[in-house]
Amino acid sequence: MRLERDSKSLERAASRGSAALERSSIEKRSRFKRGVTLTSEGKLKRQIRALRDKIRDLKGELAEKQKLAEEYLTRLKYTQADFENYKKAMDRENEKIIKSANQRLVVKLLDVYENLERGVETAKKHNDEGAILHGIELTHNQLKEALKGEGLEPIKSVGEKFDPFRHEALMREPKDDCEEGTILEEFQRGYTLNGRVIRYSKVKVSERPKKLEDRMREEE
DSSP states (O other): OHHHHHHHHHHHHHHHHHHHHHHHHHHHHHHHHHHHHHHHHHHHHHHHHHHHHHHHHHHHHHHHHHHHHHHHHHHHHHHHHHHHHHHHHHHHHHHHHHHHHHHHHHHHHHHHHHHHHHHHHHHHHHOOHHHHHHHHHHHHHHHHHHHHHTTEEEOOOTTSBOOTTTEEEEEEEEOSSSOTTBEEEEEEOOEEETTEEEEOEEEEEEEOOOOHHHHHHHHO
16 A cells, blocks of 8 residues: 555656646747747847838938939030030131132132133224133133132043042043053043042043953853
């Protein structure tokens, strides 16, 4: 009987110990979970604060960029307006230069025109062919010098090498006594004005004579 009582006492003690151990374990797990939760909430709050700070900084930077962009836009508008005014001023200045150049040329041509007019009147009165020819020559030379003074120069052609930037080939002629591409004849004189071509020379150009086998191939 005593052993039985002792055995039951031990069982009850063991049961109480097991229950206490389990309660302790549950409490520890609960405290651990609360600690983890508190730690996670703390990290989340810190992240939210960091994001809010970042957003505030970005808003500040955006405001500065917008202000800078508005300043640049204002400067661009002023620059564009200045450029338009400059362009208008240059157009007016170029127009004045052109009018002045035309006036200078017309003044030079007036002398030529009046000399030609006087030559015609003299020819009508005296009917002198020699005087007429002499007057025409003088007028031609005067006109030539006036145009030369404005920068007009004739383009050399006959005997020169064909230059597609200065000459226009209207005809080609086989020649074996000169280099291929030599200008043989000028149909219309070309001119440059201050170094710029204003009319191409219309010319006839030499080419290499075709050999007998080339002609036979063409006939076939």
